[in-house]
Amino acid sequence: MVDITGERMADVLVAGGLVQAVGQSIDPPAGATVLDAAGCIVAPGLVDLHTHLRQPGREEAETVETGSRAAALGGYTAVVAMPNTEPALDSAAAVREVLELGMSVLCDVRVAGAITVGRLGKDLAPMGEMADLGVRLFTDDGDGVQDARLMRRAMEYASALGVTLAQHCEDKVLAAGGHMHEGEWSSRLGLPGQPAEAEELMVARDITLARLTGGRVHFLHLSTAGSVAMVRAAKAEGLAVTAEAAPHHFTLTDAAVASYETNFKVNPPLRTDADVAAVKAGLADGTIDAIATDHAPHAAEDKEVPFDQARPGMLGLETALALALTELDLPIAGVLALLSWNPARIAGIESAHGGPVAEGRPANLCVIDPAATWVVDAGALASRARNTPYAGRKLTGRVHHTLLRGEPVVIDGAATR
Amino acid sequence: MKHLLSIADLGADGIEEVMRVSDSFVEVSERAIPRVPALRGKTVVSLFYEESTRTRLSFEMAAKRLSADTMNFSVSTSSAKKGESLRDTCQTIEAMGVDAMVVRHSSAGVPWQVRSWVDCTVINAGDGWHEHPTQALLDCYTIRGSRGSLDGLRIAVVGDVKHSRVARSNVLAFTMLGAEVTIVAPPTLLPPSLDGWPVAVSHDLDNVLAKVDVVYLLRMQAERQSEALLPSLREYTARYGLTRKRVDLLPEDALIMHPGPINRGVEIAADVADLPRSLITRQVANGVAVRMAVLFLLLGSEPRA
Numbered sequence: 149m150v151d152i153t154g155e156r157m158a159d160v161l162v163a164g165g166l167v168q169a170v171g172q173s174i175d176p177p178a179g180a181t182v183l184d185a186a187g188c189i190v191a192p193g194l195v196d197l198h199t200h201l202r203q204p205g206r207e208e209a210e211t212v213e214t215g216s217r218a219a220a221l222g223g224y225t226a227v228v229a230m231p232n233t234e235p236a237l238d239s240a241a242a243v244r245e246v247l248e249l250g251m252s253v254l255c256d257v258r259v260a261g262a263i264t265v266g267r268l269g270k271d272l273a274p275m276g277e278m279a280d281l282g283v284r285l286f287t288d289d290g291d292g293v294q295d296a297r298l299m300r301r302a303m304e305y306a307s308a309l310g311v312t313l314a315q316h317c318e319d320k321v322l323a324a325g326g327h328m329h330e331g332e333w334s335s336r337l338g339l340p341g342q343p344a345e346a347e348e349l350m351v352a353r354d355i356t357l358a359r360l361t362g363g364r365v366h367f368l369h370l371s372t373a374g375s376v377a378m379v380r381a382a383k384a385e386g387l388a389v390t391a392e393a394a395p396h397h398f399t400l401t402d403a404a405v406a407s408y409e410t411n412f413k414v415n416p417p418l419r420t421d422a423d424v425a426a427v428k429a430g431l432a433d434g435t436i437d438a439i440a441t442d443h444a445p446h447a448a449e450d451k452e453v454p455f456d457q458a459r460p461g462m463l464g465l466e467t468a469l470a471l472a473l474t475e476l477d478l479p480i481a482g483v484l485a486l487l488s489w490n491p492a493r494i495a496g497i498e499s500a501h502g503g504p505v506a507e508g509r510p511a512n513l514c515v516i517d518p519a520a521t522w523v524v525d526a527g528a529l530a531s532r533a534r535n536t537p538y539a540g541r542k543l544t545g546r547v548h549h550t551l552l553r554g555e556p557v558v559i560d561g562a563a564t565r
Numbered sequence: 566m567k568h569l570l571s572i573a574d575l576g577a578d579g580i581e582e583v584m585r586v587s588d589s590f591v592e593v594s595e596r597a598i599p600r601v602p603a604l605r606g607k608t609v610v611s612l613f614y615e616e617s618t619r620t621r622l623s624f625e626m627a628a629k630r631l632s633a634d635t636m637n638f639s640v641s642t643s644s645a646k647k648g649e650s651l652r653d654t655c656q657t658i659e660a661m662g663v664d665a666m667v668v669r670h671s672s673a674g675v676p677w678q679v680r681s682w683v684d685c686t687v688i689n690a691g692d693g694w695h696e697h698p699t700q701a702l703l704d705c706y707t708i709r710g711s712r713g714s715l716d717g718l719r720i721a722v723v724g725d726v727k728h729s730r731v732a733r734s735n736v737l738a739f740t741m742l743g744a745e746v747t748i749v750a751p752p753t754l755l756p757p758s759l760d761g762w763p764v765a766v767s768h769d770l771d772n773v774l775a776k777v778d779v780v781y782l783l784r785m786q787a788e789r790q791s792e793a794l795l796p797s798l799r800e801y802t803a804r805y806g807l808t809r810k811r812v813d814l815l816p817e818d819a820l821i822m823h824p825g826p827i828n829r830g831v832e833i834a835a836d837v838a839d840l841p842r843s844l845i846t847r848q849v850a851n852g853v854a855v856r857m858a859v860l861f862l863l864l865g866s867e868p869r870a
Contacts, residue, residue: 332760332761334756334757334758335756335757335758335759335762336733338673338693338694338733339673339693339694339695340694407677408674408677408678410678452651452678454673455673455674457672
């Protein structure tokens with residue numbers, strides 16, 4: 149067993165949605181379901197800060213239910229649904245709809261609210277009424293808030309609510325028209341690029357605004373060496389900033405676009421080897437607090453088009469853990485910190501997720517075989533969409549079981565419902 | 566080889582082979598009845614998602630002179646306007662039994678995507694800013710016709726390299742054949758990175774012209790002004806246009822080339838385009854023979870499946 153308190157050998161008894169006992173050689177009560185975890189690691193369930201469930205509006209790509217199944221299979225017991233749905237999640241009514249859809253699915257569904265009405269970057273969305281429903285993260289993800297004055301006001305307003313603003317850092321004017329990272333490969337491939345500086349300008353601006361307002365800022369999907377360096381310096385200064393990185397930003401580079409395969413199109417775009425190395429270093433030294441999937445399902449008709457017309461985004465929930473175990477040179481507890489207890493803290497759900505596996509805690513758990521190897525089969529994924537860039541890739545580390553509030557929603561790698 | 570997507574697929578030997586085969590098709594083109602039965606029974610479809618006159622007609626004429634059946638798919642008259650996806654269109658056309666698709670698209674990479682969706686031969690007739698391999702072949706062939714070889718020649722490629730598929734393919738082809746290439750452009754019209762490009766760069770056309778064997782001008786598009794890439798076309802012409810006065814800076818025997826269509830008075834002065842040392846019409850004429858060679862090499866050697 150590995151959790152925030154360390155590693156130990158133990159059996160876990162679960163009943164009534166809670167962990168009832170943790171200890172050596174617990175005898176299962178009569179009639180209990182016994183899940184074998186021999187050779188595996190029992191851990192708190194994973195928490196994804198950045199999931200696009202696509203409901204409402206793009207149910208052909210994903211629904212709350214199908215996304216939750218993908219999450220459970222990936223070891224997640226909680227996901228934060230991004231608000232760039234159609235319509236956007238920018239009011240209590242819209243948030244409530246998704247929360248209700250998430251009541252009976254295979255993972256705990258939390259919602260990030262929009263910072264601005266319609267994610268249009270003009271007027272503040274009613275953050276207070278959404279916070280009253282338990283929303284702890286606000287973002288216009290898909291777009292960054294371009295207007296510095298508006299972002300300043302949002303930070304100031306949010307500080308009274310005890311919530312965190314999460315920024316998709318992209319200066320839209322500088323990035324305009326770019327479909328991949330601007331650099332050697334975009335120049336060769338004849339595709340318009342967006343420079344790393346389009347991300348870095350907004351990271352720099354928001355660090356400056358965090359200093360001005362004292363507000364809490366979470367940086368979504370950091371992808372460049374410059375961004376990582378700025379966040380590292382901001383943390384050293386003591387500013388209230390946190391950051392996440394997506395698996396594709398530490399496992400793939402812009403060279404992959406040479407195939408013109410649209411599953412490699414994502415925003416922020418795949419960057420260079422040096423950026424990948426910087427993201428890995430940021431994950432290792434704590435600059436980047438969490439791995440977040442940016443799970444972004446897209447229907448085939450939105451991907452089987454020319455590269456510059458394809459929607460950006462890739463699936464992530466079912467591959468994130470294995471990619472982290474395969475590609476990051478970190479101890480298992482380090483990987484789980486990035487995937488479970490750190491994001492749980494940022495999402496403000498540490499009372500239910502990511503905490504120690506201990507008596508009386510909610511039984512949101514996963515069982516991982518860290519040595520199991522498997523090959524990603526796009527057709528076998530639980531998401532409604534198929535846009536994984538990892539099809540055919542051999543990975544190490546697989547989820548065997550997932551328990552949500554004590555219910556085994558995944559047993560032996562298969563969803564139970 | 567089954568497809569021609571990038572000029573890099575051919576390599577120097579492949580380009581030389583296309584040029585050798587082109588020689589015999591130039592001879593065919595000069596006959597009273599310029600037609601050979603080499604591709605009788607083969608069907609070549611032009612799939613053009615972008616306006617083009619010379620490339621489409623050149624491929625069509627090349628296919629006809631090889632006795633292939635030809636079909637045209639152009640976007641204004643097609644189901645693409647009815648919302649059919651690129652993939653569906655390609656697979657529908659292939660189901661009719663075609664041997665090759667000649668693909669032109671305004672988006673980079675489309676021929677690579679088409680190749681992944683169909684089994685027939687795919688020929689890139691220009692994809693976005695990316696590549697235009699048959700243009701590079703006909704340009705190499707044209708230079709070879711005047712100079713015998715490209716080895717050791719100094720070639721200046723002048724203009725909007727950033728947005729130019731011709732520049733990308735030609736830089737690769739010229740350098741593979743041993744030429745030294747200098748690209749001359751304002752910094753705003755260069756690709757963001759030239760890492761891996763075997764070229765020299767200059768922003769001073771006057772200084773470059775005295776030391777070249779070929780000056781290759783790229784088409785300048787008026788919309789570059791509105792994208793803050795240039796103050797004005799007038800300023801572009803003043804600094805980077807091949808004016809009559811600049812022609813005098815060229816060595817006696819230096820050649821002038823342009824992929825067309827030319828903007829007289831912008832990248833090239835009206836009277837310069839018509840000078841004897843300008844190979845612009847020769848390039849067009851050679852285009853048919855070179856495309857015959859490409860079609861023949863890709864389709865002619867194997868029986869139809």
